[in-house]
């Protein structure tokens with residue numbers, strides 16, 4: 253965020269819990285001067301129609317993300333570990349609750 | 351997320367291949383993926399123009415908030431105009447994931463270096479205009495925006511899903527306003543017809559120039575940003591509004607409008623593209639007013655932006671001294 257003009261408030265990522273029992277889900281971002289301000293703005297911007305029962309706001313600069321180029325290193329090893337899925341195993345006919 | 355935006359390690363050839371494969375598969379490109387410069391530039395231009403249109407579009411309707419005919423209509427109109435502000439903010443956020451800052455985008459709008467939809471350069475002369483804007487202008491916007499929910503750029507597509515959900519209320523409230531007027535006194539009926547007469551042609555222009563003359567269409571289609579051509583969308587819109595106008599008992603001011611059984615579509619008249627060009631160039635009825643109002647609103651809001659920053663800084667300092675979170 254080094255080139256951000258002085259005039260601009262920092263960027264926040266917004267997460268909304270749609271209903272009790274569900275995780276907070278990323279819905280978008282907004283600018284705000286501080287956390288409390290970000291919550292107010294998030295309420296006005298992302299929950300005008302009862303879209304949620306709880307809000308998280310996180311400074312965008314605090315998020316560490318994996319790089320797209322690391323995708324193969326990170327995720328491809330899972331491709332040859334099909335034994336991690338139940339469908340890998342054969343079950344004799346007639347056996348239930350497995 | 352501006353800070354995590356580029357991925358300089360990508361090898362252009364391999365990255366290009368992966369990008370093309372994602373587009374070909376109809377999947378989404380996400381902010382940190384490598385993307386060709388012209389893909390990024392096309393998106394920035396389109397999303398910014400879209401965002402600008404949402405916030406400039408607040409002006410013609412806000413013009414009637416204080417004069418809405420009832421408290422109910424006033425509450426509805428305020429909610430609608432607030433939604434348009436929200437649409438602008440969703441879209442500015444989407445544009446920012448491409449590495450432009452909010453301040454830069456606003457500067458480009460204020461300096462006339464980026465455009466907004468020319469429809470908002472027409473004046474709202476009567477209350478019936480508020481109805482027609484919801485029916486025709488939001489109706490045309492929806493026709494344009496629904497396919498954008500499947501646009502190849504993830505943040506734009508997600509913003510459009512949110513926008514489209516909200517737009518259907520806009521369209522319906524406009525239609526309802528007109529329906530009431532069209533079934534009211536002779537004066538109210540005339541008002542509804544007059545507003546329809548003034549907005550019909552500009553709303554057809556909202557889909558942009560004919561395909562043969564559309565500068566950016568082909569590239570946008572190849573990149574999966576656009577899914578249908580300007581003319582296809584315009585036809586879809588005309589086919590939608592003709593029966594709606596019948597239901598309202600209003601006449602669309604187009605003598606060439608008739609059902610073509612061979613095409614399975616309505617034929618419609620020649621659009622006055624000279625007018626479109628003039629409005630686009632800045633010579634529409636309200637271009638200057640819209641931009642100068644926008645600039646003034648931004649300038650008048652400067653102290654709020656500064657005060658909020660100063661307040662945040664003060665609280666942060668205080669929290670540091672007390673050694674506890676604010």
Ligand SMILES: [Fe+2]
Nearest residue numbers: 404433434437
């Ligand atoms: Fe909108």
Ligand SMILES: [Fe+2]
Nearest residue numbers: 434488517520
């Ligand atoms: Fe709208």
